[in-house]
Amino acid sequence: MLEAPLPQGAGYAVVVGLGFVFSLGMIMTTFILRRYQKEIITAEEFVAAGRSVKTGLIAAAVVSSWTWAATLLQSCTQVYKNGISGGFYYASGATVQIILFAFIAIKAKQRAPEAHTYLEIVKARYGTTAHAVYMFFAIATNVLVTAMLLTGGSAVISDLTGMNTVAACFLLPVGVVVYTLFGGIKATFLTDYAHTIAIIVIILTFAFTTYVSGDVLGSTSKVYDLVIEAAKEKPIEGNAEGSFLTMNSRSGGIFFVINIVGNFGTVFLDNGYWNKAIASSPAAALPGYIFGGLAWFAVPWLVSTTMGLACVALEKTPAFPSYPNLLTADEVSAGLVLPSAAVAMMGKGGAVAALIMVFMAVTSASSAEFIAVSSIFSYDIYKGYINPSASGKRLIFTSHVSVVVFSLVMSGFATGLWYAGISMGYLYELMGIIISAAVFPAAMTLLSKKQNVHAVVWSPILGTAFAIMSWLVCTKKKFGSITVSNTFEDDAMLTGNVVALLSPLIFVPILTYAFGSQEFDWEILKTIRRVDETEEIIEATEPVTEDAEFQPVKSHMTAIAHDIYEQKKATAAAEEEELLRKASKIAGYTCLFMAISLLVLWPMPMYGSKYIFSKKFFTGWVTVGIIWLFFSAFIVIIYPLWEGRHGIYVSMRGIYWDLTGQTWKLREWQNEHPEELHVVRSQVSAEIAHERAGGIDQAIERLSEKD
Numbered sequence: 143m144l145e146a147p148l149p150q151g152a153g154y155a156v157v158v159g160l161g162f163v164f165s166l167g168m169i170m171t172t173f174i175l176r177r178y179q180k181e182i183i184t185a186e187e188f189v190a191a192g193r194s195v196k197t198g199l200i201a202a203a204v205v206s207s208w209t210w211a212a213t214l215l216q217s218c219t220q221v222y223k224n225g226i227s228g229g230f231y232y233a234s235g236a237t238v239q240i241i242l243f244a245f246i247a248i249k250a251k252q253r254a255p256e257a258h259t260y261l262e263i264v265k266a267r268y269g270t271t272a273h274a275v276y277m278f279f280a281i282a283t284n285v286l287v288t289a290m291l292l293t294g295g296s297a298v299i300s301d302l303t304g305m306n307t308v309a310a311c312f313l314l315p316v317g318v319v320v321y322t323l324f325g326g327i328k329a330t331f332l333t334d335y336a337h338t339i340a341i342i343v344i345i346l347t348f349a350f351t352t353y354v355s356g357d358v359l360g361s362t363s364k365v366y367d368l369v370i371e372a373a374k375e376k377p378i379e380g381n382a383e384g385s386f387l388t389m390n391s392r393s394g395g396i397f398f399v400i401n402i403v404g405n406f407g408t409v410f411l412d413n414g415y416w417n418k419a420i421a422s423s424p425a426a427a428l429p430g431y432i433f434g435g436l437a438w439f440a441v442p443w444l445v446s447t448t449m450g451l452a453c454v455a456l457e458k459t460p461a462f463p464s465y466p467n468l469l470t471a472d473e474v475s476a477g478l479v480l481p482s483a484a485v486a487m488m489g490k491g492g493a494v495a496a497l498i499m500v501f502m503a504v505t506s507a508s509s510a511e512f513i514a515v516s517s518i519f520s521y522d523i524y525k526g527y528i529n530p531s532a533s534g535k536r537l538i539f540t541s542h543v544s545v546v547v548f549s550l551v552m553s554g555f556a557t558g559l560w561y562a563g564i565s566m567g568y569l570y571e572l573m574g575i576i577i578s579a580a581v582f583p584a585a586m587t588l589l590s591k592k593q594n595v596h597a598v599v600w601s602p603i604l605g606t607a608f609a610i611m612s613w614l615v616c617t618k619k620k621f622g623s624i625t626v627s628n629t630f631e632d633d634a635m636l637t638g639n640v641v642a643l644l645s646p647l648i649f650v651p652i653l654t655y656a657f658g659s660q661e662f663d664w665e666i667l668k669t670i671r672r673v674d675e676t677e678e679i680i681e682a683t684e685p686v687t688e689d690a691e692f693q694p695v696k697s698h699m700t701a702i703a704h705d706i707y708e709q710k711k712a713t714a715a716a717e718e719e720e721l722l723r724k725a726s727k728i729a730g731y732t733c734l735f736m737a738i739s740l741l742v743l744w745p746m747p748m749y750g751s752k753y754i755f756s757k758k759f760f761t762g763w764v765t766v767g768i769i770w771l772f773f774s775a776f777i778v779i780i781y782p783l784w785e786g787r788h789g790i791y792v793s794m795r796g797i798y799w800d801l802t803g804q805t806w807k808l809r810e811w812q813n814e815h816p817e818e819l820h821v822v823r824s825q826v827s828a829e830i831a832h833e834r835a836g837g838i839d840q841a842i843e844r845l846s847e848k849d
């Protein structure tokens with residue numbers, strides 16, 4: 143155990159204090175959005191944010207929910223262990239899935255416009271057994287990801303502040319739970335935005351301190367020389383010439399494959415990514431995911447190339463926190479490379495920066511996990527089996543309860559993992575073995591008419607069984623025994639992961655042709671319906687205020703929405719359909735091209751050539767990383783502000799009117815411009831989706847009944 147550079151109080155201040163600040167911020171934001179833009183958190187809104195979120199905010203949400211504790215910590219571990227290739231293999235091995243998911247996102251919006259979770263799609267197509275199987279995989283994914291967030295986050299917080307690890311496991315989710323309960327998925331979009339700014343700024347600070355102007359390192363040339371020196375004393379086995387500065391790394395390559403496999407599972411099976419696709423406006427799904435993926439790439443790439451190498455360069459200097467000892471294998475696996483490097487370079491300031499960055503990553507990613515789990519519990523389990531005619535109010539209550547219960551269970555689980563000695567690094571490499579056999583059949587559910595129920599049910603079960611078996615058999619054969627540390631070895635993890643992802647490629651066609659292929663009618667997916675929000679909207683917009691000056695706009699938002707929809711009716715659904723058709727056409731080639739570039743065209747020639755980076759090339763590599771992170775900052779910080787400028791203006795103006803005693807102006811404006819109000823837009827989009835789903839006649843009937 144290293145001596146903590148910060149006092150325990152700092153740990154509590156960040157975990158509890160910052161959590162409280164974000165909760166307060168979210169409560170205020172929810173109030174502002176509700177008052178000035180009539181954004182009402184109905185059950186639909188809680189998971190789908192009006193299905194109108196724009197590209198920039200989708201990209202920012204993708205970046206922040208995909209930025210786990212592991213993204214920052216495990217990527218640095220890889221660079222520390224395998225050299226500079228580790229950062230690239232971490233980044234590209236987890237970016238392609240996001241980019242490929244863009245294609246699935248479009249298909250989901252096209253084929254099941256009113257779904258809330260991908261599990262509803264599985265159920266509508268294959269029935270209850272398949273639904274149960276995929277619920278297991280979806281929840282297992284959320285459990286694994288949340289466990290990694292809490293184990294990684296608590297290890298770093300405890301290392302930096304001496305805070306009790308169990309206390310960190312239980313306190314980390316508290317603030318997240320509070321702001322998620324208040325704002326639903328929109329809360330995660332907005333807090334994610336703030337978290338991402340902090341993370342990007344801190345990474346840039348680390349990069350400039352390491353490569354441009356710091357006292358301890360401060361130039362690419364110095365880092366290069368120290369890393370070359372370190373390789374002379376401690377060459378990396380399996381790397382070209384034992385160098386830290388080559389892409390030719392056996393262990394790095396193995397990690398690349400494990401990383402690709404595991405992250406297919408954690409994107410395609412995590413309902414959180416489907417939630418965001420569902421919440422996006424039809425025009426935003428494709429660019430949101432592609433820009434989000436590209437923006438995210440620079441986060442692990444630059445942070446690990448910076449802090450992983452800084453750790454290598456400084457671990458034998460007195461400034462290093464564990465000096466004169468090096469980090470133990472367990473400390474490396476727990477994610478302590480980044481905080482140690484931060485302390486060695488920047489002292490207490492570095493410790494504070496690392497603490498805040500890891501806290502932000504853990505909380506923003508776990509809020510997305512909480513929403514994902516709550517949508518499964520409320521829509522798939524509660525509405526699906528317990529109370530099929532559940533009202534929106536009932537569903538939102540179920541969502542809230544499931545967020546609280548899941549967070550408590552996960553805190554307990556993460557504590558258990560800590561006592562059992564299972565680290566974040568271990569879980570990261572294990573995740574593919576446990577879940578990735580469900581990736582191919584889940585994707586085919588939206589992509590292939592032929593895949594039958596036998597294939598969809600049995601392939602993931604068989605695939606996971608074979609994956610676990612081959613992982614353990616490989617460990618036993620190689621090491622003669624099965625222990626936590628043996629099962630963590632490269633070859634065993636590689637075997638299990640590859641079997642998990644690829645065996646369904648054999649099972650699915652065999653089972654499909656053995657039992658007869660399905661000729662699925664995609665229109666059936668359009669029977670999945672949105673929940674009627676009328677009751678919640680009326681309740682929220684009926685006159686309840688005592689402020690005589692501020693009366694609500696109208697009580698029948700749905701009726702106004704219907705009038706607006708009537709004007710657009712002739713073209714809206716067709717236009718949306720056409721937009722999605724075009725996006726789907728572009729998506730296939732774009733996503734494939736980007737995936738091949740990141741997986742093959744860029745790394746493979748560098749691997750094959752065994753090139754050792756020259757000082758100039760290293761400087762260029764780092765420079766590209768820094769420029770790329772500036773591009774990310776533009777996409778996820780500036781672009782959402784630009785896209786949301788009108789909404790920001792409307793809210794600011796409303797606040798000004800309120801503060802200057804001109805509330806009547808707000809009321810007048812809202813009465814005159816109902817089409818600008820979020821609740822109305824959301825209802826118009828609901829009607830368009832109904833029409834695309836062929837259910838418009840029922841929708842009109844329902845609305846006129848309400849009137």
Ligand SMILES: NC(N)=O
Pocket residue numbers: 208209210212213236405
């Ligand atoms: N999100 C990941 N794999 O860092």
